[in-house]
Amino acid sequence: MRLPLTFGAYVSRRFLWMALMMLAALTGLVALFDFIELLRRAATRQDASFAVVSTIAGLRVPFIALQVLPFSILLGGILAFWRMARASELVVARSAGISAWGFLIARPVLIGPVIVASLLGVAATTGVSPLSSVMLSRAERLDSLYLRNTGGVSTLAGGRLWLRQGDRGLDPNGVAILAGRPVSERAPLPAAASAFRLEDVSFWRLGADDRFLQRIEAPRAALSDGAWVLEDATVYGTDRQPRPAGTVRFPTDLTPDRIADSFASPDTLSFWTLPEFIDVLENSGFSAVRHRLHFQSLLALPMLAAAMALLAACFSMREARKGGVAQMLGAGVACGFALFLLDRVTGEFGETGTLPVVLAAWAPAAAGMMLALSLLLHLEDG
Structure with a gap:
């Protein structure tokens, strides 16, 4: 009918x-x-x-x-x-x-x-x-x-940014925790520059059972081309003794955009990119x-x-x-x-x-x- x-x-x-x-x-x-x-x-x-x-x-x-x-x-x-x-x-x-x-x-x-x-x-x-x-x-x-009077994500935790990601180097199931202060306090993320830079950087590498493996201290670090580049770094092993290492490269899935998006409203992310971004976010230690x-x-x-x-x-x-x-x-x-x-x-x-x-x-x-x-x-x- x-x-x-x-x-x-x-x-x-x-x-x-x-x-x-x-x-x-x-x-x-x-x-x-x-x-x-x-x-x-x-x-x-x-x-x-x-x-x-x-x-x-x-x-x-x-x-x-x-x-x-x-x-x-x-x-x-x-x-x-x-x-x-x-x-x-x-x-x-x-x-x-x-x-x-x-x-x-x-x-x-x-x-x-x-x-x-x-x-x-x-x-x-x-x-x-x-x-x-x-x-x-x-x-x-x-x-x-x-x-707004805002300093971006660097206003959190006393001006320091804390990140977490997987570490496949020293332990296949390990994690790495990075803390540092963004260089540009006034520029909201993501920065216009190609590299996102931190200063006063501390890098902890832990095993799957939260066992301490290595700590890296560096005055500067830059996120560029899929890796953290730590300049003038000092490496502390399990014996706690410092060893100068110069420049250290640490692979990462993070990008300046992803760091900014993790603190931004979810409404600023496309429906099609959300599933992949959620996986990266959780692997990096963000909620x-x-x-x-x-x-x-x-x-x-x-x-x-x-x-x-x-x-x-x-x-x-x-x-x-x-x-x-x-x-x-x-x-x-x-x-x-x-x-x-x-x-x-x-x-x-x-x-x-x-x-x-x-x-x-x-x-x-x-x-x-x-x-x-x-x-x-x-x-x-x-």
């Missing part, structure tokens, strides 16, 4: 148009407030011109769009379904034998609003997220340079919980978008003659904010390790989907 497919395609077009309009409206509104906040912060900065502030605000737009996408789908879907219900289009469709399931999914070719919402989530995860990460990273660097949580949240975005589309249908298909339409629409918006709050709460628990990362990332999408399916099964009689 082609009627459900034709009507499903019609509903999908209406839904997509309203969702995109709501996405543009919400993104513009949030970006405007963000721009005003940037102007306020730039008021006391002489070198932060209007052009710089505008550039930072413009670079943050894709990131804002990614954040407001689920609400855009919810509010756009509510508006689209409410207008169709007010025009009695849904009443006519049901009279023709088309159930809510029929036009929400439009089997067998799957062109309904739920599928459209899922595809929007997929596009946001695979396409918008990499673009957002690149632009947000650039915006963060400009923000640090012009609007990758925030990055794992962000990656799983991006994977859950299509499911969250589909749940928002179903919730929009549940709270907006009520016939106007039955009354209580305003209360149902208000309940739909409140439900969306409740899912937003759940997402923030589970995210905080996930970052602290109280909840498993997968559960913290997927809980809002799963809760929204189960709520939507329950409501739709209760309300739909066909």
